[in-house]
Amino acid sequence: MSAITEQKCPCCGGAVNFDVSSQNLKCPYCDTEFDIAALQQVEQNAAMAGAADNVNWSTQSNGWSAGETDGISVYICNSCAGEIIADATTGATTCPYCGNQVVMQGQFSGALRPDLVIPFKFDKKAAKEALKKHISTKKFVPKLFKSDNKLEEIKGVYVPHWLFSGDAFSNAGFRATKSLAWSDSENNYIQTSYYDIYRSGSLRFENIPVDGSTKMPDDLMESIEPFNINDAVDFNTAYLAGYLADKYDVTVDDSYSRANERVKQSTSDALKGTIEGYDTIEVINVNMNIANGNYKYALYPVWLLTSKWNGKNYTFAMNGQTGKMTGDIPTDKKAVLMASAIAGTVIGAALYGIAWLIALM
Amino acid sequence: MKKRLFAILFAVVIMVASFGVVAHAETTIYVLASDAFMEEEYMSVDELTELQKKGLKLESEYGYAVMFVIIDETLYDYYESAQSLYSELTDNPDGMLIVDNDVDGEFNGYFAGECEELFGDQFDALIEIYEAADTYYDGINDYFIEAESLFAQTNGAPVDNGDDDAYIEGDTDDSDSEDVADAEDADVDDDSEDADADDKEEIPYVLDSAGVLKDAEIKELDAKYRQFSKDNGIDFIAVILTEDELGDLSIKDHADNMYDYVFKPMGKKDIAFYTYLHGDKGEREIVITRYGKAEDELSDADCDKIIGNVKETFANGKYVDGFKEFIEATEKVFHPTVHWVWIPGCLLLGFVVAYIIMKSIASSNKSVRKKVNATDYVNANTLMITDSADIFLYSNIKATPKPKSTSSSDTDSGGRSTSSGKF
Numbered sequence: 044m045s046a047i048t049e050q051k052c053p054c055c056g057g058a059v060n061f062d063v064s065s066q067n068l069k070c071p072y073c074d075t076e077f078d079i080a081a082l083q084q085v086e087q088n089a090a091m092a093g094a095a096d097n098v099n100w101s102t103q104s105n106g107w108s109a110g111e112t113d114g115i116s117v118y119i120c121n122s123c124a125g126e127i128i129a130d131a132t133t134g135a136t137t138c139p140y141c142g143n144q145v146v147m148q149g150q151f152s153g154a155l156r157p158d159l160v161i162p163f164k165f166d167k168k169a170a171k172e173a174l175k176k177h178i179s180t181k182k183f184v185p186k187l188f189k190s191d192n193k194l195e196e197i198k199g200v201y202v203p204h205w206l207f208s209g210d211a212f213s214n215a216g217f218r219a220t221k222s223l224a225w226s227d228s229e230n231n232y233i234q235t236s237y238y239d240i241y242r243s244g245s246l247r248f249e250n251i252p253v254d255g256s257t258k259m260p261d262d263l264m265e266s267i268e269p270f271n272i273n274d275a276v277d278f279n280t281a282y283l284a285g286y287l288a289d290k291y292d293v294t295v296d297d298s299y300s301r302a303n304e305r306v307k308q309s310t311s312d313a314l315k316g317t318i319e320g321y322d323t324i325e326v327i328n329v330n331m332n333i334a335n336g337n338y339k340y341a342l343y344p345v346w347l348l349t350s351k352w353n354g355k356n357y358t359f360a361m362n363g364q365t366g367k368m369t370g371d372i373p374t375d376k377k378a379v380l381m382a383s384a385i386a387g388t389v390i391g392a393a394l395y396g397i398a399w400l401i402a403l404m
Numbered sequence: 405m406k407k408r409l410f411a412i413l414f415a416v417v418i419m420v421a422s423f424g425v426v427a428h429a430e431t432t433i434y435v436l437a438s439d440a441f442m443e444e445e446y447m448s449v450d451e452l453t454e455l456q457k458k459g460l461k462l463e464s465e466y467g468y469a470v471m472f473v474i475i476d477e478t479l480y481d482y483y484e485s486a487q488s489l490y491s492e493l494t495d496n497p498d499g500m501l502i503v504d505n506d507v508d509g510e511f512n513g514y515f516a517g518e519c520e521e522l523f524g525d526q527f528d529a530l531i532e533i534y535e536a537a538d539t540y541y542d543g544i545n546d547y548f549i550e551a552e553s554l555f556a557q558t559n560g561a562p563v564d565n566g567d568d569d570a571y572i573e574g575d576t577d578d579s580d581s582e583d584v585a586d587a588e589d590a591d592v593d594d595d596s597e598d599a600d601a602d603d604k605e606e607i608p609y610v611l612d613s614a615g616v617l618k619d620a621e622i623k624e625l626d627a628k629y630r631q632f633s634k635d636n637g638i639d640f641i642a643v644i645l646t647e648d649e650l651g652d653l654s655i656k657d658h659a660d661n662m663y664d665y666v667f668k669p670m671g672k673k674d675i676a677f678y679t680y681l682h683g684d685k686g687e688r689e690i691v692i693t694r695y696g697k698a699e700d701e702l703s704d705a706d707c708d709k710i711i712g713n714v715k716e717t718f719a720n721g722k723y724v725d726g727f728k729e730f731i732e733a734t735e736k737v738f739h740p741t742v743h744w745v746w747i748p749g750c751l752l753l754g755f756v757v758a759y760i761i762m763k764s765i766a767s768s769n770k771s772v773r774k775k776v777n778a779t780d781y782v783n784a785n786t787l788m789i790t791d792s793a794d795i796f797l798y799s800n801i802k803a804t805p806k807p808k809s810t811s812s813s814d815t816d817s818g819g820r821s822t823s824s825g826k827f
Binding site for chain 1: 736740741742746747750751752753754755756757758759761762763765766768769770771772773774775776777778779780781782783786787788789790791792793794795796797798799800801802803804805806
């Protein structure tokens with residue numbers, strides 16, 4: 044026989060005793076019976092909950108790994124002293140605390156100073172209108188996409204560009220054909236004559252722009268060309284106020300090849316345009332040399348908006364100088380199929396009618 | 405001319421062979437004139453047709469074949485005598501033939517069987533009556549009238565054709581003859597009605613001179629063409645010819661002869677001949693010749709379409725199927741339909757076309773593209789050509805044979821139309 048000493052009754056606090064008849068612990072004061080194991084558990088729980096607090100914080104900090112802070116710059120807002128975190132290429136931005144426009148002078152100084160800037164000719168309101176019109180005039184645009192566009196988030200950005208100028212000297216070889224047809228009572232005849240054509244010449248190019256920012260898709264920037272260099276002015280940071288701006292992160296050496304591609308195609312087209320009197324002309328080979336080449340660094344104005352829809356990003360860009368708008372818009376495939384079904388029924392009925400007319404003829 | 409006559413006679417023979425039981429005994433050419441005579445328009449085709457009918461009526465009523473031929477030098481060379489000409493023109497053993505011989509300006513004649521006994525001495529009188537008329541039509545018409553008068557005078561009352569026993573001799577008892585004549589009148593009337601009815605019904609719709617069809621096939625096609633003709637109010641006749649039979653004649657000429665000398669005299673004016681030339685020696689041809697209402701109902705384009713539909717079947721030697729397809733193709737011309745398959749086909753094609761259009765409209769939603777060249781940045785008027793050369797290398801000539809046309813259509817001034825396809 045075992046007994047629990049100094050066991051307290053959980054109901055009335057009295058000392059409980061072992062009750063022989065029930066083989067349980069029983070409180071003589073309130074006659075409540077308890078299982079021995081259960082009462083011991085109750086006492087253990089009470090002891091744990093009633094223990095004193097033990098508070099001891101310990102921190103785990105990994106710290107910045109190597110290279111993580113390379114693309115980040117921290118600036119202090121002159122107006123509110125707030126810390127502005129920006130990436131390495133940001134040249135101008137807005138303070139998130141006080142809304143003040145800030146220009147990171149260091150991004151556009153010394154060797155990084157742009158030669159030219161084309162100031163914005165279209166304001167935000169015009170950009171929003173243009174974007175609205177761009178989307179509304181398109182067909183089969185999902186309704187949600189049309190209504191969901193956050194036009195207020197459209198931003199004016201000065202995009203860095205390299206401008207290439209020079210004389211292109213080109214030699215091109217072509218294969219051309221001339222055809223002559225005639226017939227007699229028995230046969231139809233076609234005589235095809237083949238020619239080897241050679242042209243050599245030169246062409247002058249001025250300010251071919253190549254996008255100098257990896258953040259800006261090249262095809263998007265080329266889609267809003269041309270920019271008119273006549274409106275360009277000498278760079279001054281004052282023009283950047285109120286807009287975002289990036290410095291280049293694609294070097295001029297990395298930009299040459301794109302300019303060369305376009306120049307070569309243009310010279311080939313120009314030389315081909317001097318060939319006359321043939322029915323077909325095929326380009327065989329072209330080579331090109333650039334002379335008197337030079338480049339400039341310029342900032343071009345672009346209004347930008349990026350929308351996300353169905354997990355995909357859609358970026359719209361408007362030429363801030365000419366107002367030319369571009370940007371791929373999603374297509375509602377169900378709407379296309381529905382329209383095809385309706386129009387197809389009409390066309391099919393018309394075709395059936397034509398078949399009847401032919402049968403009646 | 406000889407060939408023309410052969411064509412007519414051959415058609416007649418075929419018709420007789422195809423007739424089966426025919427109400428009137430023989431099929432006879434009552435008036436025959438040369439091509440040159442008809443081209444000179446001494447008599448019109450309608451007048452010739454009218455005279456054929458009169459001749460047919462006379463033979464139907466009296467059992468005697470009364471014939472008149474205007475002969476030219478070609479026919480003169482062939483037929484040595486009026487007797488041989490008579491035997492070519494009719495099988496009737498009793499009849500008379502007068503020949504106006506343009507070559508020597510004389511008349512020949514032949515009286516056969518009972519006509520020789522009864523009217524053999526009337527030759528000069530008949531010639532006189534013919535010559536007294538102002539026109540050839542009037543002359544031959546008067547000749548027929550006189551012949552009828554002679555028949556009636558000899559109490560040769562209208563008899564049941566083909567039944568010699570029914571012929572009444574001039575010296576029989578009048579009372580008996582009256583009764584018999586009345587009975588015979590009634591019989592003849594009935595026979596005439598039957599003849600008329602049979603004339604209208606019992607023409608052959610299939611004429612196979614090449615012998616490529618079996619009897620059962622002829623019967624089948626005949627029934628089909630007969631019914632189709634009845635349904636459409638135009639007689640469609642299937643004809644198979646050989647090159648030997650045609651000789652120098654064209655298929656059109658052969659068809660014209662059949663129409664002018666055989667079918668039209670029988671009151672068949674609205675006819676379309678579907679003729680297949682069975683060319684053992686080489687080229688085969690299908691020709692559709694239309695007359696009367698058939699010319700209005702079937703245009704040249706319709707016929708070209710019909711020929712196009714059947715050409716391949718005939719080329720494969722399936723003549724029965726070919727002639728059946730003639731009917732089907734003609735039915736499609738008269739009652740054009742569009743197969744039900746066209747409905748889903750048109751809808752599907754319409755959907756495809758519409759989808760292509762909608763996709764091209766939707767493609768304008770994509771506007772971002774790389775620039776191919778730098779044309780916007782070329783300084784104007786700075787292109788300088790420093791060297792150029794255009795060197796000739798070689799040339800070649802390609803000859804493509806011209807496709808040969810195998811179908812043709814023609815309408816002559818007589819209002820008869822023909823379409824043909826060779827293969």
